Amino acid sequence: MINEKNSIPLCESNCIHEDVVNRVKENLPDDELLGEAADFFKVFGDKTRIKILLALLDSEMCVCDIACLLDMSQSAISHQLRVLKNSNLVKNRKDGKVVYYSLDDEHVKEIIGQGIVHIRHKNRGE
Amino acid sequence: MINEKNSIPLCESNCIHEDVVNRVKENLPDDELLGEAADFFKVFGDKTRIKILLALLDSEMCVCDIACLLDMSQSAISHQLRVLKNSNLVKNRKDGKVVYYSLDDEHVKEIIGQGIVHIRHKNRGE
DNA sequence: TGAACATATGAATATACATTCATATATGAT
DNA sequence: ATCATATATGAATGTATATTCATATGTTCA
Secondary structure (H helix, E strand, C coil): CCCCCCCCCCCCCCCCCHHHHHHHHHHHHHHHHHHHHHHHHHHHHHHHHHHHHHHHHHHEEEEHHHHHHCCCCCHHHHHEEEEEHHHHCCEEEEEEEEEEEECCCHHHHHHHHHHHHHHHHHHHHH | CCCCCCCCCCCCCCCCCHHHHHHHHHCCHHHHHHHHHHHHHHHHHCHHHHHHHHHHHHHHHHHHHHHHHHHHHHHHHHHHHHHHHHCCCCCEEEEEEEEEEECCCHHHHHHHHHHHHHHHHHHHHH
């Protein structure tokens, strides 16, 4: 069935509030930036990585120690450290056989902090 | 081959820097809280959801308009809104057939803002 | 009551990704 | 040079999840 001109807007083809949609559309940051933002938060969306970041907030650590701390395999930790490094959240230095990782972003603490604030707020409310 | 007593600590079974590991272990928040924090950030780790949140930062919107804005199906948006609602990031009100969604967390703006700051900083540096 | 419509939802599918396993690389010690 | 060790990495696997599709629910209007 074809929509006639001046018919009541259908949801599938038209917006109900076209003015709102147009205004919001103009204000949205560009798509690529939003994709990068999503990828950034995705990094924090894993318990193992959160733990690694919090651990490094305390002090630099080698792969081996992180694996020991979290009771996980060296390989798993190494893979995750690569993710964190690709996201520019950690950096590393090599000392002989040992590779030490440390934070490379001064915002990590605040970001995780805000997440925890949200949780506490939410847990209190319900 | 069995490790003898007093042998040099092996990475797989022992930590290299036991003191550091022990100190960090004491300072780590409890496991459940970290899991919730990870789940919280996971919600931000999706481009569609980031867009929805940013849109709602501007004004409340109905499902239909959000679908129109993002050029996605009503069903996909509805599913994502449920995720956002379960995370207490959005709330809704019903007006006849139409359901309007709006933000339910005053931190959303700052959290996404920090993500974008990180991206810009990173993109500048390389 | 029945038709049109806005939204919600369960199942299916396709894709992303975390961990494991096996192995490669690099460094230090003997 | 050989061996032990610390880390990195590619492939495989299992699990999580984003979207689609079909359909259910709830509301308005005639």
